[in-house]
Amino acid sequence: MVANGDGGAPEATGAAEPAGSAEPAGSAGAGSVRDPRPVIISTTFRETGTTGVHTHFQQVAQFLREHGTPVKIVTPFSWARPLTYPVFAPRLVLQRVHGTASVLWYRHWHEVFLRNALERELAAAGDCVIYAQGPLDARAALAARTGPRQRVVMAVHFRTSQADEHAEPGRELKRDGRVFRAIRETEREVIQQLDGLVYVTKWARDALLTWLPDAVWVPSTVISNFVAPLPAGEAAEAAEAGQASEYLADLVTAGRLDDRKNHRFLLEALAAACKTGHRLTLDVYGDGPLKRDLEQRIAALGLETQVRLCGFRTDVRALLPRYRAYAHAAYAETSSLAIIEAMAAGLPIIAGGIGPIAELADDGVEARFWPLDNPEQAAVIAVELLGSEEARAKAGTAALERFRRDYSAAVLGPQIRSFLLDPVGVT
16 A cells, blocks of 8 residues: 555655656556557656555556556656755755745745756657646646647646645645745646646546636546555455454554544544443554654543554555454545555445545445544444444445446556547547
């Protein structure tokens, strides 16, 4: 499982990592047609990381390579790597002393380095598609491309606007301030120049169109995030792990430890369940700025023997079948690859029924939606699901079936490949 986080505003960048190297197209799958045009993935993120954005473009790249399309991932670290640390590192200091300045520093220098890397790559690429992972990534691509035969398509991972994400409570920007408005204006200019938009949920499309209705004129498609199924060996282990004695805990969640993921709510729900005589256990995977705060809250609620903060791990997806249900408490999402990966492991979902999550699973079928403002009622919902093995197993089976039908790479990979490489008639 790559998604220990689900995207959102970019995280602080540290030392440089190796840039993605050009790779030959993988073995084309049955029925695939090898396409000589490469797809260049443009991202201000590092090539590898823990967010949902990373999972998205890595899964897209994997599918394209396996089906005959050459892929290159270009990041700011693909150009002048010796300079990346001295240029990017000051942002870590700015975050502590001046949030607005840190946002401006990040956006400016990551775009500059990315544009330079893309100019070098696109000068020799010929006809290609640049798949940008956000507005800055797209603006760098538009500036670097050599002509209209190098198409620029952008994925919409952000919630409404990147400006809105930076202006959430406790974040760096003032809503409707000068920098907030400047970011939105940048997005307005960039999006109307694009050759295509890929929305990961209908909610993301509607949220963007609420403030930028002209985006409706850009060719677009709604294609959910997707992942490859669990390998056959891990799927077999999932079937064998269906005995309570083998479970690592009742509940599992994965995500960056920050306010948006709302881990405190999970702790409050477990504490409420304890008061009614039900002792639920929870493993939390991920790291982030709220780790110390969560440790203190766990101690204050007396949950030390029920909750484990497991830190960041790269093998979370392989561990998922050894839990009884996946718990999610985020109150702001564009989509959730963590939920999709849990469904791929056959886990029922317990989550808030916010717009994009309600697109992924249905309440009473694959999921149980709990109120994110009422931990006592949430505890009742979790206890009811976990207290009936028949209901839990039925929801888990439905989740796996929904994944195979709606979120598997085998289903959605061909759709995104078609939109990127053969967009005529696709809307």
